[in-house]
Amino acid sequence: MSDDHPSRREVIGRLAVLAGLGALPACGVFGGATLVAPVEKLPEGSALRTTVKDQPVILVNVGGKVRAFSGLCTHESCELGWNQRQQLIRCPCHGSGFTPDGQVKMGPATRPLPEFPASVRDGKVFVDL
């Protein structure tokens, strides 16, 4: 849409900023996507654990693209973390590792991580879950 006629989503986003909601993580749902964090909390080469609609989610920013995956391991559902040095999503329970695009790097997990649509708008990360 043009600047003269902002979309519904843009209007809601602007109202959220005016209301001061933009600075808070996981604080709002806008058109199906949930605002989860300001993008400065997710610098290149890092990851961030959060929850969206009470579900663990891990955000990854590698290669200039922010992606969102289930924060639960596909082996036995332990909560995942991030190994900065390895640049891998790691499971503390049995040692599985996942690449920043959610693929299995090391088992015992055999299935990739479910991915959710993520986007960055106006300096904020949104996840559609």
Ligand code: FES
């Ligand atoms: S639950 Fe993650 S490796 Fe077993």
